[in-house]
Amino acid sequence: MFSHLLPPQDAHAPTRPDDKQRFMQLLGLALERGGVQRLLLSAPRPVASRQAPQGGQESSGAAPRAEGKDLSDEPGLERLMVRELQLRGERHLSFLWRYQTRDVTKNLALDPGLAELNRLLGPVFGHAHLDTATESVQLRFSRKGRPSLHVARRATPADAGEPPAAQSGAHNREKPRLLDLQQPFWRDLGLSHAPRGEPQLVPTMARKWKQINKFIEIFDAAVRSAGLAAPVRLADFGSGKGYLTFAMHDYLRQQGLAPQVHGVELREDMVTLCNAVARTHGLQGLVFEQGDVRERGDMRLDVMVALHACDIATDYAMHFGLRSGARIIMCAPCCHKQIRPQMRTPAALRPLLQHGIHLGQEAEMVTDSLRALLLELCGYETQVIEFIALEHTSKNKMVLAVRRAQDPTPARRAELLAQLDEIKRFYGLREQALESLLRAEGRLAP
DSSP states (O other), X not given: OOGGGSOOOOTTXXXXXXXXXXXXXXXXXXXXXXXXXEEEEEEEOOGGGOOOOGGGOOOTTOOOOOSSOOGGGSTTEEEEEEEEEEETTEEEEEEEEXXXXXXXXEEEEHHHHHHHHHHHBTTTEEEEEEEOSSEEEXXXXXXXXXXXXXXXXXXXXXXXXXXXXXXXXXXXXXXXXXXXXXXXXXXXXXXXXOTTSSOEEOGGGHHHHHHHHHHHHHHHHHHHHHTOOSSOEEEEETOTTOHHHHHHHHHHHHTTOOOEEEEEESOHHHHHHHHHHHHHTTOTTEEEEEOOGGGOOOOOOSEEEEEEEEXXXXXXXXXXXXXXXXXXXXEEEEOOOSSGGGOOOOGGGHHHHTSHHHHHHHHHHHHHHHHHHHHHHTTEEEEEEEOSOTTTOSOOEEEEEEEOSSOOOHHHHHHHHHHHHHHHHHHTOOOOHHHHHHHHTTTTOO
């Protein structure tokens, strides 16, 4: 990246730059070369605890407040996401202020934007995270306001000693993974073993390892899109043996997001096993509990995951995610039983749906399309995607929802409600579980 371009620290210099200044220098270099992938400010300090510099003067390098209302003083502030954009041919920084119940966007020209960031770092936000293609830069402030900079190099194909040709497109090289098989907990979960001292993948678990990594790729994209900041609260319903639960915890920990992960599973033996592995390896913020999503009380979440929950258990899981305020909802549905018996075959489709396998596939498509519409009505950007190739599992569909910055407009809500009613009328459907749960709360009112 650009950290090597900074002048070395001179301990004898009279005005040695502190870590905050070095962070701002790195950010400036990254913006100059178009290398900023993500800039996130988090860990907001309470307004009452913010102290002005001694003597009433601005600290070195600080900037006056941006003109207009100071959004950093608004209650419920959670994080600030910043990206570069072009407005009328000029470079600007777009500030997305995220609060508990709303989001506010404000655009500033590049220089005033950098000055505003300099003002916010430390007094307002205690943590900043800058990602580029090759480095991850973190700036943290102690309780006394002392900055600490950490620069970590991201793995690249060149790190493996591959020649340029191999880096650019060889088809037989292994795809880079976000997870590390060397983590010792994989051995206790039965994914790896060490026949020659070095952890290796158990051959029979190759497909499972590929599924786990594919899931984490999707999870990584969703986390970045949602702009999650530490601590990340996550619940995984139907966690089973915990492969994905451990994987999500490990990924979030590597990203510095202080995970608080709950695995919820009906089978007591699986809960006991996973808790024992987590304790053995000192995995803070990872616990497993016995229970059912339909019996859970409300809890505040950032991410709700439910894979292969049978039939309407998926609807209850989605509803729990909505009640919990989750910014990310990830569900891989299973056993679409509720809709199929209700479906009235439209005349034009009778030659197609006279075959049971086609009717079952149609019921799955209709069920998950209704779920996606309902999540969009609740303010999420939704996708129905392939989770893993059919060669690995037939349960390969995922409904992925990431909370939008703003709820749908009244016109869009009316359009979505009309689509929902039209699908139900076309197939003669009387009831869908998630819709019934939301209507009971009045969330689908026009």
